[in-house]
Amino acid sequence: MLKLNVCLAVGTCAYLLAVGLYRLTLHPLAKHPGPLLGRLTDWYSVYQAWKGDRHLDFVRLHEKYGTFVRFGPNRISVNSNEGLKEIYGMKCNTRKASYYNTFAHVFKGDSSNTIVDPVKHGRKKRVLTQALSENSIRAMEEHILINVRRFCDLMGDTPKLRDDVKREIRAEGIEGNGWSCPKNMTRWAGFLTFDIMGDICFSHSFEMLQKEDNRFILDLLPKGVQGMNIVAHMQGLLKLHLDKILFFRLGRDMQKYQDFSQTQTDTRISKGSDVSIRDVFSFLVDAKDPETGSGFEMPELIGEASLLITGGSDTTATAITSTIFYLLHNPTANTKLTHEILTLFPNLESIRGGPHLSRARYLRACIDEAMRISPGVPGLLPREVQPGGLSIAGQYFPAGTDIGVPHYVIHHNEAYYADSFAYKPERWIIDLENGVSAESVALAQSAFCPFSIGPRGCIGKSLAMKEIMVVVARLLYLYEMRISEGSCLGEGAEGLGEGRRRKGELQMRDLFVGKADGPMVELRRRERA
Numbered sequence: 001m002l003k004l005n006v007c008l009a010v011g012t013c014a015y016l017l018a019v020g021l022y023r024l025t026l027h028p029l030a031k032h033p034g035p036l037l038g039r040l041t042d043w044y045s046v047y048q049a050w051k052g053d054r055h056l057d058f059v060r061l062h063e064k065y066g067t068f069v070r071f072g073p074n075r076i077s078v079n080s081n082e083g084l085k086e087i088y089g090m091k092c093n094t095r096k097a098s099y100y101n102t103f104a105h106v107f108k109g110d111s112s113n114t115i116v117d118p119v120k121h122g123r124k125k126r127v128l129t130q131a132l133s134e135n136s137i138r139a140m141e142e143h144i145l146i147n148v149r150r151f152c153d154l155m156g157d158t159p160k161l162r163d164d165v166k167r168e169i170r171a172e173g174i175e176g177n178g179w180s181c182p183k184n185m186t187r188w189a190g191f192l193t194f195d196i197m198g199d200i201c202f203s204h205s206f207e208m209l210q211k212e213d214n215r216f217i218l219d220l221l222p223k224g225v226q227g228m229n230i231v232a233h234m235q236g237l238l239k240l241h242l243d244k245i246l247f248f249r250l251g252r253d254m255q256k257y258q259d260f261s262q263t264q265t266d267t268r269i270s271k272g273s274d275v276s277i278r279d280v281f282s283f284l285v286d287a288k289d290p291e292t293g294s295g296f297e298m299p300e301l302i303g304e305a306s307l308l309i310t311g312g313s314d315t316t317a318t319a320i321t322s323t324i325f326y327l328l329h330n331p332t333a334n335t336k337l338t339h340e341i342l343t344l345f346p347n348l349e350s351i352r353g354g355p356h357l358s359r360a361r362y363l364r365a366c367i368d369e370a371m372r373i374s375p376g377v378p379g380l381l382p383r384e385v386q387p388g389g390l391s392i393a394g395q396y397f398p399a400g401t402d403i404g405v406p407h408y409v410i411h412h413n414e415a416y417y418a419d420s421f422a423y424k425p426e427r428w429i430i431d432l433e434n435g436v437s438a439e440s441v442a443l444a445q446s447a448f449c450p451f452s453i454g455p456r457g458c459i460g461k462s463l464a465m466k467e468i469m470v471v472v473a474r475l476l477y478l479y480e481m482r483i484s485e486g487s488c489l490g491e492g493a494e495g496l497g498e499g500r501r502r503k504g505e506l507q508m509r510d511l512f513v514g515k516a517d518g519p520m521v522e523l524r525r526r527e528r529a
Contacts, residue, residue, distance in 0.1 A: 055510040078405050080405075
């Protein structure tokens with residue numbers, strides 16, 4: 001028995017040594033530089049995904065190794081606009097990587113955002129494209145605005161307190177001169193976007209703005225997504241059920257997230273056609289495959305529900321939060337945007353989809369610049385190279401290679417964005433007098449990918465941008481805003497470690513979606529509003 005155990009141990013060591021030597025010397029990607037552990041094993045990516053600093057690690061790797069980094073045995077990260085176009089653009093020779101099969105495993109079915117098969121994706125995309133068309137969004141606009149009005153009212157309110165408590169907090173200077181009590185912008189923006197998605201996708205609000213009952217979702221969702229992000233880098237963890245041992249809490253949150261998605265699906269299906277608007281889910285329920293005549297199966301509907309909840313709420317909330325954060329940390333931009341808003345819009349209710357909003361150029365620039373510095377998905381979206389291979393800047397990558405461009409990294413590439421960590425909305429507007437040429441704006445646009453690009457880019461981009469623009473514009477129209485005195489929540493600081501020392505940068509964890517906290521904001525109603 002002892003002899004057998006020794007033989008097994010020796011055999012295992014010999015196998016691991018042989019695999020390691022192959023990956024370092026004979027593997028088709030062996031010539032590409034990267035961290036030693038990453039070139040040897042995907043445990044490197046599992047660790048970074050668990051830690052939540054993956055976007056910062058990609059920055060360090062590209063600073064050290066250059067444009068192309070091998071961060072896994074079969075994984076390449078690219079930091080160039082050419083790579084962005086070749087990997088994600090139209091007619092690119094890639095498809096979604098097997099990474100996304102994890103989402104199908106968890107939800108027992110594919111969603112339009114995670115399905116690997118391009119033919120099946122086309123079917124799903126056609127349905128959601130119709131559901132999120134300009135005509136559909138216009139039909140849903142009043143339901144969006146109901147939630148935005150409620151959000152704006154609550155942001156300027158102070159809690160209902162006993163008179164003695166009010167006297168105490170006023171004595172301490174917390175509430176005075178018309179300023180509201182501090183509000184955590186990350187959380188309140190999340191409450192808003194979740195309520196909006198509940199209304200327009202499932203015909204029932206989650207009521208997170210008014211009630212605490214469902215606010216647990218705000219923390220549950222990123223944890224559930226992080227759990228899937230971790231095991232997606234080493235799917236053997238799922239097959240061997242090791243995720244339940246190594247990442248017990250995250251696995252539990254993944255299950256809760258799945259259960260929540262199923263609950264929303266069941267609740268919406270039970271309503272049938274008894275809804276006030278044709279919501280997004282009604283398009284999914286009514287959809288029929290033109291070839292087979294079959295509709296979406298229950299696991300597919302649950303998968304789409306999870307996509308709608310995540311894609312339509314969390315990333316949109318991050319964009320709202322980051323825009324407010326950077327405006328409050330950059331007074332010149334804040335003043336300039338406030339002037340545009342107060343001048344362009346004749347009244348509060350004119351701030352909605354339409355000609356006034358489309359003319360708010362500086363508003364769009366401020367939002368784009370915030371999404372550049374702090375993208376809602378900081379890491380990379382992996383693609384698998386198809387037969388025939390892929391060439392980028394003279395570098396050839398064979399079929400089967402997992403490859404991608406990290407959003408946070410390319411958004412801070414100095415070749416496309418000079419002084420890349422500075423908040424400069426002007427870089428998005430052609431102004432020859434101030435040195436912003438059409439060429440420099442085009443160069444910035446060529447590397448800009450907060451919604452990804454190409455045929456697998458975000459289907460709900462138009463809806464998200466309209467929400468973000470309306471919310472930011474209405475807040476600035478109604479209120480003066482300031483960072484709560486003494487609060488530094490959301491800011492970088494010396495003690496936070498490498499990549500987190502910039503005070504003026506909103507700090508995020510990369511859980512696949514970006515997760516921030518803060519800033520703590522106080523609001524005071526403008527006299528004209």
